[in-house]
Amino acid sequence: MPENPSRPSKQSLRFVRAREAQACAVMEDYVEMIGDLIAELGEARTADIAERMGVAHPTATKAIARLKREGLAVSRPYRGVFLTEEGEAMAHRVRARHRSVVELLVAVGVPRETAEIDAEGIEHHVSQQTLAAFDKYLAGKE
């Protein structure tokens, strides 16, 4: 009697989780960036978003369409992009996590400039529990 193949093995769980986290990564970065632009410039325009994300503007347009579809952002054609309540909430959460990751890296001896770069990818894989541990560690160091 073979094992049920529909249940993923214990082994595979971490890969499944990593893929789930990655699936949110792009949206998280866009939402955080749109929040930054609105804070800095009062509005988030497609061209500015694209430039800061390092992509061509049609790529940004498509990402924005997805944010709208997911209820994280709103915009009218040829106008700037704004965050919904939910988008704002995500932006705050993501920004705080981003900062904690950078600070943790710096605290364990990573050069700041390197920390800034690596954190951009790392952050999306930092779970609630890991974030809590980071913040506790940082609080104990200050």
Added chain:
Amino acid sequence: MPENPSRPSKQSLRFVRAREAQACAVMEDYVEMIGDLIAELGEARTADIAERMGVAHPTATKAIARLKREGLAVSRPYRGVFLTEEGEAMAHRVRARHRSVVELLVAVGVPRETAEIDAEGIEHHVSQQTLAAFDKYLAGKE
């Protein structure tokens, strides 16, 4: 006179780097896993690879095809998969980095089980410099 838009801004560099790192992530995980299976069982079969990666077997077949195309693995039809010199080298590198990431997380207070999960995604964004910092930190703690 507008700025040259072909040069990516300083701001965008970290996103570009994160995307580059992500582009290698799947191959790194497969190569590490194939190495594990060969060490454990003497060979890496498609079904075992798929099961441990938590994907359907055609997905594993496709990934293996890519590894072969990139010169990291070899296999004959309907036979097991093996690593090239280059694949072996990557497997060692990736496995060592994976371990360091887990140990660093544990060292700063992340529960081991959580560390195992989060490390699977984090590892791919840990640069040489950050890895060096992690190892130095861990050496000073032991």
Added chain:
DNA sequence: TCTTAAGTTTAGCCTTGGCTAAATAAATTT
């Protein structure tokens, strides 16, 4: 106002990495 410049979207392409269903090959049982 009219023309031009700048910004945005649309259209259409590509690769990766998922999936299911079907075909094919290998291994095992009878």
Added chain:
DNA sequence: AAATTTATTTAGCCAAGGCTAAACTTAAGA
């Protein structure tokens, strides 16, 4: 040896996230 089971590959689908080129709208300048 034949039949059956198991494993692998192939075919064909999908969504995300890149890109360039072209169309369209808005903003700015003459």
